[in-house]
Structure formats: structure tokens, C-alpha cells
Amino acid sequence: MSWHATALTLFPEMFPGSLGQSLAGRALREGLWRLDARQIRDFALDKHRTVDDTPCGGGAGMVLRPDVVDAACAAALADGEDRALVYLTPRGKLLDQALVRELVAGPGVILVCGRYEGLDQRVIEARGMREVSIGDYVLSGGEPAALVLLDACVRLLPGVMGGVDSAAEESFSAGAGGAPLLEYPQYTRPVEWQGRAVPEVLLSGHHAAVARWRREMAERATRERRPDLWSRRDDMRDGVAAKASAG
Ligand code: SAM
Numbered sequence: 001m002s003w004h005a006t007a008l009t010l011f012p013e014m015f016p017g018s019l020g021q022s023l024a025g026r027a028l029r030e031g032l033w034r035l036d037a038r039q040i041r042d043f044a045l046d047k048h049r050t051v052d053d054t055p056c057g058g059g060a061g062m063v064l065r066p067d068v069v070d071a072a073c074a075a076a077l078a079d080g081e082d083r084a085l086v087y088l089t090p091r092g093k094l095l096d097q098a099l100v101r102e103l104v105a106g107p108g109v110i111l112v113c114g115r116y117e118g119l120d121q122r123v124i125e126a127r128g129m130r131e132v133s134i135g136d137y138v139l140s141g142g143e144p145a146a147l148v149l150l151d152a153c154v155r156l157l158p159g160v161m162g163g164v165d166s167a168a169e170e171s172f173s174a175g176a177g178g179a180p181l182l183e184y185p186q187y188t189r190p191v192e193w194q195g196r197a198v199p200e201v202l203l204s205g206h207h208a209a210v211a212r213w214r215r216e217m218a219e220r221a222t223r224e225r226r227p228d229l230w231s232r233r234d235d236m237r238d239g240v241a242a243k244a245s246a247g
Contacts (some may be wrong), residue, residue: 001081001107002031002032002033002034003032003033003034003104003107003108003153003154003157004033004034004035004079004081004083004107004108004109005033005034005035005036005108005109005110005111005150005153006035006036006037006038006076006083006108006109006110006111007035007036007037007038007111007113007143007146008038008040008069008072008073008076008110008111008112008113009037009038009039009040009113009141009142009143009146010039010040010041010051010113010115010141011113011141011143012037012038012039013037014037014143014144014147015035015037015143015146015147016028016035017143017147018147018151019035019147019150019151019154023154023155023160023161024150024151024154024155024160027154027157027159027160028154030159032157032158032159032160033108033154033157033160034108035150038072038075038076040064040068040069040072042072043068043069043071043072043075044068045067045068045071050065050068051064051065051068051069052064052065052115052116053065055117059117060117061116061117062116062117063116063117063118063119063120064114064115064116064118064119064120065120066119066120066122066123066126067123069112069119069120069123070123070126070127072112073085073110073112073123073127076110077110081107081108082106082107083106083107083108083109083110084103084106084108084109084110084130085109085110085112085127085128085129085130086103086109086110086111086112086129086130086131086132086149087112087114087119087124087129087130087131087132087142088111088112088113088114088132088133088134088142088145088146088149089114089118089119089131089132089133089142090133090136090137090138090139091118091131091133092130092131092132092133093130093131093132093133094132094133094134094135094136095132095133095134095135095148095149095152096172096180097152097171097172097173097180098180099132100149100152100153100156101156103149103153104153104156104157109149109150109153111142111146111149111150112129112142113141113142113143113145113146114141114142115140115141115142132145132149133145134148134149155167169183170183171183178233178236178240179229179232179233179235179236180222180229180232181218181219181221181222181229181233182218182221182222182225182226182229183218183221184213184214184215184217184218184221185217185221187199187202191203199213201213
């Protein structure tokens, strides 16, 4: 059975969207992964197909009803696969490459796409949903976030990307220190462009020197641009050293 993604959404026509193109699109057509988008409104309990109501305690906007979303989740889970149930929300844990790898290792995902002010907290808790954010900004709906999460997952599925090495080397893959680094800068031909030359070492044919240069560049970029990632490396190193001295 191929990796299976279900989006629970008020806008099923937003899928596959960009995932119907390029590598992900080809993989979808070849059956390397499956995608279905289900209309949450189909699980409404009244003849007006109501999916939302006003927030308890007052305030602007509307909130998605727990009973309706619960019924949509139950239908998606009925296929029997033990898939991760994820609610996309700015209140969630930040999506990172480690979480992407974890989701790819399972049978697939069910993605609940919020709208309005979001989803009633009780169904999040009752269903044990994993709350995941794609960044510290607010989108108008969970669908673009679901597409981002799926794109990150699908490219790691076996057979989707040509070069296995590119996934191993790119940004956020764990370096030798065990913690993620940003990737080194990339260059291609022409060797000279608008007075800017490709760094000589990359043309030297000296593999060890190239690897050393790339490592230095990756470390510099991470230190300068992402001090949070860099300090995680320090923490991991300290942890390893502490373990070694205790043992
Ligand atoms: N009232 C919510 C808050 O302040 O946290 C924002 C609701 S937002 C307008 C509507 C929906 O968009 C959310 O329920 C969620 O599904 C989705 N969404 C918005 N920003 C997101 C983000 N950064 N990551 C993941 N999903 C997001």
C-alpha cells in the first residue's frame, strides 16, 4: 500500500494544487502516494450543512464544530490504517525535517485544515490530534499549510526523488554533529558570471577539499542565520560529552 494522505477541508478543490505538478505530481500519477480530499461539510448534522458556530465566551469569527469534524475524522480513520491525525494550526509545534521524516516513516497522514478562528479544542484532545504549525504567521486556512507539509513528506518517499544523496545533504539533515545544518551555497556554470567567479575549490576536483569547504560554509550559514539551530548543536555536543564522562 502506498503512503496515503487525506485532507479534511472545506475546500477540497484546493487539492492536489501544486502537488499535481513536478515530482510530487508524477509520483501521484504513478501511485507512489495517494491523496484524497474530503469535504468536512458532508459530515454536517443538519439540513443547512452547518459546520461552524460562534465562539463560546464571545469574540470575532466562527469556530469549527467538534461533532462535525469528529465525524469527518472517523470516516477518514475507518480505512483501518494507523495514520497520524494532524491539525494544522499556528498554535502547533513548528514543522521541521525531523517531524517530516517521522510522518513519512508511517503509513500516511490525515490532515485537518482549519478555517475561521479554528477548531473546537475538545475534538483536538478527544482525537489526540498532533497540532502542527508551518511557521509563525497566520494563514487564512489550513489548506496551504497541508500542501506545504505534504510537499515536504512526498519528496522523501522512496522513488520520488532521483538522487538519494540530495536528501541526505540538504538543509536540516543532521550533520556529523548529529544536529541539523543549513546547506552550503550551490553554484553551476558559467564559471564566471557578471564578474563573479565560482569558488575555486569547487573546480579543483579535490573531493576532500570540496567536502571541507562545504562543511565550513554550512556551519557559517547556520551560525550566522540560525543561532537557534546552532545552539542546538552545542547542546547536543555538551550532552554527548556529559554522557561520555559519566560513562
Ligand atoms: N485564530 C487562530 C489563531 O490565532 O491561532 C487562527 C485561525 S486561521 C485564520 C484559520 C486556520 O488556518 C487555522 O485553523 C489553521 O488551520 C490554519 N493556519 C493558519 N496559520 C497557520 C500556520 N501558521 N500553520 C498551520 N496552519 C495555519
